[in-house]
Amino acid sequence: MRVHKLTFAALAVAASLSLTACQNDEDATGQSDPSAASNASSSEGGAGSDNSQQGGGEEPAGEGTGGQATAAGTGSDSDSGSSVNDKLGKCRTDELEFKAMDATIDGDTDGTVAVELTNGGGRECAISGYAGVDLKTNSGTLSAKRSGEPVVPGTLKDGETVAFGIHYPINDSGGSGVRVTGLVVTPPDETKSVTLDWPGAGTLPVTDGAGSPVKVGPIGSAGQGG
Secondary structure (H helix, E strand, O other), X not given: OHHHHHHHHHHHHHHHHHHHHHHHHHHHHHHHHHHHHHHHHHHHHHHHHHHHHHHHHHHHHHHXXXXXXXXXXHHHHHHHHHHHHHOOOEOOXXXXXXXXXXXXXXXXOEEEEEEEEEEOOOOOEEOXXXXXXXXXXXXXXXXXXXXXXXXXXXXXXXXXXXEEEEEEEOOOXXXXXXXXXXXXXXXXXXXXXXXXXXXXXXXXXXXXXXXXXXXXXXXXXXXXXX
């Protein structure tokens, strides 16, 4: 009987140990699952945080780029405007004062009229080339031809004067010729003209040839002779 009691006691102890081991395994499994779930949740949360940081980083980068583009554009416009304002402008008709005078010297084969242009615009301006010259006559308008002399660039400070010459044939034919009634001058690079009294000889000889017998020199070329 004692042997059987010991056997039963040993079996009871073994069963108890087995149950305890099973419970420990279940507890260990239960503890590891929440940890795994926690780790998964933490990993997902980290990915979401990265996206949020990336999204937040894009906005300042866009604003910074836009700010730089605007500043560069404004600087460029300002520099361009300053460059344009620094350039010397052309002398305009309304800024000039005109005066025509007879400049013929005895013995010249042609008559000469000098036209002076005085800068009264209050600023320095550029003027060069050929002025447009038309003579009003009783037979219509007679346009002067360019003399072909070289053009020299020039400027006029406020109050300064420059001149050019008009050369025309003298009427010594004994006939009435063509009567000159006025002089129309258009400065270089301008479309607005001024009308002046003609100070030269009252008539021009009648010519049968084609073209104009009147010639105009470039600005700065006023002188004697043709």
